[in-house]
Amino acid sequence: MKVRVGIIGATGYTAYEAIRLLLRHPHVEITAVTSRQDEGLPIASVHPQLTSRLDLKLSVFDVDQFAKQCDVAFCCLPHGASAETVKLLRDADCTVIDFSADFRLSCVAEYENWYGVKHPWPEQIGRVAYGLPELFADQIRDADLIANPGCYPTSAIMPLAPLIKAGAIQTSDIIVDSKSGVSGAGRTPKLGTLYCETNESIAPYAIGSHRHQPEMDDIIDRFSGSRTNVLFTPHLTPMDRGILSTIYVRPQEADADRVREIWQAMYGDSPFVRIVDHIPSTKHVSGTNFVDLTVRPAGDRLVLVAAIDNLIKGASGAAVQNLNCIYGWDQTLGLMN
Amino acid sequence: MKVRVGIIGATGYTAYEAIRLLLRHPHVEITAVTSRQDEGLPIASVHPQLTSRLDLKLSVFDVDQFAKQCDVAFCCLPHGASAETVKLLRDADCTVIDFSADFRLSCVAEYENWYGVKHPWPEQIGRVAYGLPELFADQIRDADLIANPGCYPTSAIMPLAPLIKAGAIQTSDIIVDSKSGVSGAGRTPKLGTLYCETNESIAPYAIGSHRHQPEMDDIIDRFSGSRTNVLFTPHLTPMDRGILSTIYVRPQEADADRVREIWQAMYGDSPFVRIVDHIPSTKHVSGTNFVDLTVRPAGDRLVLVAAIDNLIKGASGAAVQNLNCIYGWDQTLGLMN
Amino acid sequence: MKVRVGIIGATGYTAYEAIRLLLRHPHVEITAVTSRQDEGLPIASVHPQLTSRLDLKLSVFDVDQFAKQCDVAFCCLPHGASAETVKLLRDADCTVIDFSADFRLSCVAEYENWYGVKHPWPEQIGRVAYGLPELFADQIRDADLIANPGCYPTSAIMPLAPLIKAGAIQTSDIIVDSKSGVSGAGRTPKLGTLYCETNESIAPYAIGSHRHQPEMDDIIDRFSGSRTNVLFTPHLTPMDRGILSTIYVRPQEADADRVREIWQAMYGDSPFVRIVDHIPSTKHVSGTNFVDLTVRPAGDRLVLVAAIDNLIKGASGAAVQNLNCIYGWDQTLGLMN
Amino acid sequence: MKVRVGIIGATGYTAYEAIRLLLRHPHVEITAVTSRQDEGLPIASVHPQLTSRLDLKLSVFDVDQFAKQCDVAFCCLPHGASAETVKLLRDADCTVIDFSADFRLSCVAEYENWYGVKHPWPEQIGRVAYGLPELFADQIRDADLIANPGCYPTSAIMPLAPLIKAGAIQTSDIIVDSKSGVSGAGRTPKLGTLYCETNESIAPYAIGSHRHQPEMDDIIDRFSGSRTNVLFTPHLTPMDRGILSTIYVRPQEADADRVREIWQAMYGDSPFVRIVDHIPSTKHVSGTNFVDLTVRPAGDRLVLVAAIDNLIKGASGAAVQNLNCIYGWDQTLGLMN
Secondary structure (H helix, E strand, O other), X not given: OOEEEEEEOOOOHHHHHHHHHXXXXXXXXXXXXXXXXXXXXXXXXXXXXXXXXXXXXXXXXXHHHHXXXXXXXXXXXXXXXXXXXXXXXXXXXXXXXXXXXXXXXXXHHHHHHHHOOOOOOHHHOOOOEEOOHHHHHHHHXXXXXXXXXXXXXXXXXXXXXXXXXXXXXXXXXXXXXXXXXXXXXXXXXXXXXXXXXXXXXXXXXXXXXXXXXXHHHHHHHHHHOOOOOOEEEEEEOOOOOOEEEEEEEOEOOOOHHXXXXXXXXXXXXXXXXXXXXXXXXXXXXXXXXXXXXXXXXXXXXXXXXXEEOOOHHXXXXXXXXXXXXXXXXXXXXOOOO | OOEEEEEEOOOOHHHHHHHHHHXXXXXXXXXXXXXXXXXXXXXXXXXXXXXXXXXXXXXXXXXXHHHHHOOEEEEOOOOOHHHHHHHHXXXXXXXXXXXXXXXXXXXXHHHHHHHXXXXXXXXXXXXXXXXXXXXXXXXXXXXXXXXXXXXXXXHHHHHHHHHHHOOOXXXXXXXXXXXXXXXXXXXXXXXXXXXXXXXXOOXXXXXXXXXXXXXXXXXXXXXXXXOOOOEEEEEEOOOOOOEEEEEEEOEOOOOHHHHHHHHHHHHOXXXXXXXXXXXXXHHHHOOOOOEEEEEEEEOOEEEEEEEEOOOHHHHHHHHHHHHHHHXXXXXXXXXXX | OOEXXXXXXXXXXXXXXXXXXXXXXXXXXXXXXXXXXXXXXXXXXXXXXHOOOOXXXXXXXXXXXXXXXXXXXXXXXXXXXXHHHHHHHHHOOOEEEEOOOOOOXXXXXXXXXXXXXXXXXXXXXXXXXXXXXXXXXXXHHOOOEEEOOOHXXXXXXXXXXXXXXXXXXXXXXXXXXXXXXXXXXOOOOOHHHEHHHHOOOOEEOOOOOOOHHHHHHHHHHXXXXXXXXXXXXXXXXXXXXXXXXXXXXXXOOOOXXXXXXXXXXXXXXXXXXXXXXXXXXXXXXXXXXXXXXXXXXXXXXXXXXXEEOOOHHHHHHHHHHHHHHHOOOOOOOOOOO | OOEEXXXXXXXXXXXXXXXXXXXXXXXXXXXXXXXXXXXXXXXXXXXXXXXXXXXXXXXXXXXXXXXXXXXXXXXXXXXXXXXXXXXXXXXXXXXXEEOOOOOOOOOHHHHHHHHOOOOOOXXXXXXXXXXXXXXXXXXXXXXXXXXXXXXXXXXXXXXXXXXXXXXXXXXXXXXXXXXXXXHHHOOOOOHHHEHHHHOOOOEEOOOOOOOHHXXXXXXXXXXXXXXXXXXXXXXXXXXXXXXXEEEEEOEOOOOHHHHHHHHHHHHOXXXXXXXXXXXXOHHHHOOOOOEEEEEEEEOOEEEEEEEEOOOHHHHHHHXXXXXXXXXXXXXXXXXXX
């Protein structure tokens, strides 16, 4: 019998990607899709790509009905709203993979400071598995609630965490310069994501003040034991998808070869991490769940480069990978493009 | 003394282009910019490209104040709203170049049918110069109100009108397949013009039902004397700007050479029409007021190709060219990129 | 035991897509990849996306060795060169899916006229199955050589053939205005396909003289019994992939509803044809083997719209679909994205 | 009488931009365009945008003929070849603005090390004005040979030099993370700059080993008096034009306000430097000679952001600005878009 998955907040880009991946998953059936604003519409009228592929209508979320229809919820709601819904779902015994930031940080005050809202379910903070199976497989395996990672943090934590853990780089001097495709900004119409505003243009935003920075620090700290302060600058890049993070670190008695060894030791068995000699581009990983990593020496620093697809490894692919881990399936089910 | 021009509805893409062109015009000074929604903001906060170039604040339109500050109005308001404002401006003796469709058609019923609103100033319909100086120079020279042409119609009328006038093609079998950059859809945030909706995608819209079709028919009819029915299909193309129209016509005892001769006779003295042998692309005319035209035989048809920049020759460049004509200046002032 | 497939001419975009699709095919193993120019290189050095996914080196094609290693050849060579290689492969009893145009036309003289070369294996002309399973399933099922269709012809023949067969449209007045992504022009460095030449630009090319025009005519004629003369204009569009064909036809006592009925009767059981009410865009089918079709009335004409991914349904997806048909497998194996 | 300018190596993107700018310059006439490979072709057949605008044929460079036709040479040849030609031109008394890197560095050994060629005219090294009028106006005013700056160095030196000079930042810890449009890679067909390779993709290249790094160091050193070692990472970004440099520095008793003050003191009178509060994007400066600068605090660092158009302020606009300086004209002639 197939595992029944429902998508809450099914009209955005990550929700579409999740549906697309789940449709080719051999052990999963999509049984519900919800949306407040588009209630009653066929999902294919919101995502025309799904015509003839998924014959479901969007419904307004109702926890009782949802829990009858679904074993697992992919919750794609905005922060704040998400935690409230997650609480209802957990009370109704649904397994939840939460795409929001609501359960990623380990400190309620930090969350409330950065997100500017009272946390709706603070008791859970610090008890939720962070959904990077390459780093937290043990916690994910037994979880019934998973905080699906942010897209930028995935691209920074994957290269950095093993090096921090091994003491190979200084924790006090890390710069993450990230370039993201526009889909990361969501599907709600806004001036800043209009075609003619972003096409033929690149610019940074939220320099040193993006909410993904404390997420990077928080997760990296679990490997360092001390307090890291990453300097993070995201850039909006004229492309649909992909994140490229160029990371400047200071080695501690480590060179590029040592970095590769450490990565290899940590990720050698991971099907989605590729430690490459060439320089990765976002196109190399587009449409895939891969993380491509490389390293280059530059003066007294090392430059780490990570490329992911922000909608897949940075969101919906990670969610499916987490689902596979929870159910003990092969990690790659539904995920090989 | 410089001619004082004000821009009404100054926050969109065509308004920005108009400002950019007027800033390099030797005989013009921009003296007012209006916007209801962004009142009080510096124009450069809405168009950061204008930083250090134009030091004006957006004001709410008030006809008395505007008429004191400006000799000429570039009116960039939506249809319906535009005609109301144009009436006020004309009563206050401002010369007006109207970017909307409100005075382009020669029949009130046709207008009200296609635009779904009561025309606010029907008495003017049929008396307003259509702002293509290459075809209507006489009317423009003495005008105090000009209907600035639609972008698609410009790309179709320029190649077609001389051929229709010369009787070189059949009026009953004309297909205009146009491809436009996304700026043609305006700057108001909408799902359909988000980067991730339009990038890497092309699609037609409003097939056989776009409001620019009656405009093409109306203007072309002035040259044929009979009723034309163009079949018009616009396509949204993943680029900022540019319109490429591929036009399928049936010749009447005319071949490609004859088409070139007719164009040459009509446009030989026009500084902005280039009759070329190569196939034009939108990139060849990007940022310019040029119309590039060519023709190819294909079976028993001729294929006409026209390329323009939708924001320049298709909107703001035409407006400046019309201004030059009204004042008897060289047509190219402010317009050579 | 898996069917062993080899890719001849494995360095281009269609070859990459074929490899990507075959890698997720449950009954196929890729056993050889050939290239003259990049002999000895790992396939992943030419296609970095394949890192960790396919561990093969490029070899120079040798028919004896290839026939030992492979049951089926995907032949991705240029026209002329392809037919010579196909003959060798057939003599060695390999099943061949030929991506070139060498066996698509049914008349040697027509081929030699349009392609400007002597046909290397003229005896085969007229005996080779044309690889559109939706239309030629019977011939494909028993074939050991298949002419994989051209990308533009697929987008035109799929909507047109059923209507021609049903006598619903005139054969003498068909205009196909197609817009293609840049990948259709191949991966060999040329000025015309540089980023800065094609980005932010659209233009037609080979108006009325493209080699895919006789292919459209030839295949359509098999349904009409008479001689069709499509007028075909391709356009290079600033996007990686996708073809959108806007097709202007004159109905013969048929309206849009009748067109839908005819399509439904022909394609109702085809897993890859979607007859939709909305207007398709190339993005709706990007990365998939779907053909999205719709129809709109416009004056005394009908406008047909077809969208495909040029690299999938227009090339490598069709090849895999043909492979599935030959082996009697489910048509969709390897093809659901 | 107009100054006569010739363009040597006139087929590339920077040459086209130079021509476009010079065509609207009131005191300049373009009198020669040279190209070895396209000898005899009209310039408009290589740059169709120039149809009807510049009626010159490409000739093979001959110094005697060139010196008769031109007062000034814009030399757009590759490094090495350029210096040889420059020597000929100077011997014939032409004023030269050299777009290559041949005279930018102040040390012959450094040049030969980074560029891998023997310098053809080493005596000149160290005596040539570096063409940033905002920083080296005195040297440019009297120059007859100018080293036109590299595009990346312009985007880094403009924000950094004043801060270095004022002692406001540490020279030992500067990271320049730059993102460039594809036109920076030139117009010669190469795999890496094909549309389908660069579109929808971003990647760094030449990490810590790009030839513009020693140029940055060299010029910055003229302000610091000591040896700087910038860490420079360029990225190829999917857009035609523009460079965005995100620069990470460590302040020395300076904050963001102090940075603005220093910039203001240095650039307050420069018509092309805009010190802005908002975050600049490449689109804000596209088609212009502006350098947009801002600064943001981030932890114990400052982040500087600079945006330029790589083809204008990063190449051809700078050349015209230098020309204006040499002749004592207003710096902005030909340069206000």
